[in-house]
Amino acid sequence: MRDIALYHGDGHGWIEVITGVMFSGKSEELIRRVRRALIAKRRVQVFKSALDDRYAGVRTISSHAGSDVEAVPVRSSREVAEKVVPGTQVVAIDEVQFLDDGIVEVISALADRGVRVIVAGIDMDFRAEAFGPMPMVLTVAETVDKLHAICVLCGNPATRNQRLVNGEPAPYEGPTIQVGGHEAYEARCRGCHDVPRDARYQTDLLHVLESTPSDPIVLTHEHLRKRA
Numbered sequence: 001m002r003d004i005a006l007y008h009g010d011g012h013g014w015i016e017v018i019t020g021v022m023f024s025g026k027s028e029e030l031i032r033r034v035r036r037a038l039i040a041k042r043r044v045q046v047f048k049s050a051l052d053d054r055y056a057g058v059r060t061i062s063s064h065a066g067s068d069v070e071a072v073p074v075r076s077s078r079e080v081a082e083k084v085v086p087g088t089q090v091v092a093i094d095e096v097q098f099l100d101d102g103i104v105e106v107i108s109a110l111a112d113r114g115v116r117v118i119v120a121g122i123d124m125d126f127r128a129e130a131f132g133p134m135p136m137v138l139t140v141a142e143t144v145d146k147l148h149a150i151c152v153l154c155g156n157p158a159t160r161n162q163r164l165v166n167g168e169p170a171p172y173e174g175p176t177i178q179v180g181g182h183e184a185y186e187a188r189c190r191g192c193h194d195v196p197r198d199a200r201y202q203t204d205l206l207h208v209l210e211s212t213p214s215d216p217i218v219l220t221h222e223h224l225r226k227r228a
Contacts, residue, residue: 077102
């Protein structure tokens with residue numbers, strides 16, 4: 001995996017994003033980068049969303065593999081901005097998808113001031129839709145590493161977060177944010193991901209797909225015939 005820190009000297013800031021599905025090793029990779037920065041004697045501050053209280057608690061970033069590092073819990077982007085100490089060279093933030101949209105401006109300002117910013121977060125919620133500020137976080141980053149897990153059903157690369165309720169796929173209408181681990185989520189591929197929606201939605205979607213030509217060449221020819 002490329003380490004952008006090798007290509008930037010002191011005084012140059014940038015943003016690194018580690019993203020992907022649950023159980024793909026995002027926190028493990030963030031912890032690895034933090035530890036490398038500490039070995040390099042950089043001044044490091046680590047933050048995490050206060051919503052994530054799994055495993056070792058709210059003041060620790062813990063990976064599913066058992067690694068951990070101390071972190072300051074925050075509930076908003078404003079808290080991050082207020083708690084960054086002058087002279088800090090590296091700022092790491094885990095579970096950034098739980099923070100507000102203001103985090104984009106905060107991490108951009110830090111990078112502009114010469115800080116190396118490392119953020120980790122899930123890019124899609126359980127519906128496979130954009131999660132919180134992640135789309136804009138990805139946009140302003142210098143580097144993005146998208147990690148994959150293994151689909152628990154078929155063994156293919158997993159790109160989706162499957163939420164479960166009593167062992168069954170959670171319906172589309174459920175809350176976006178619901179913190180949990182293996183008891184509530186599975187990593188699945190696109191084909192095995194299942195988010196039940198009401199019958200009316202399924203009927204409407206099928207009607208749209210059946211009534212829309214799938215060949216762009218056909219669409220072009222139809223358009224030309226109408227203009228002729």
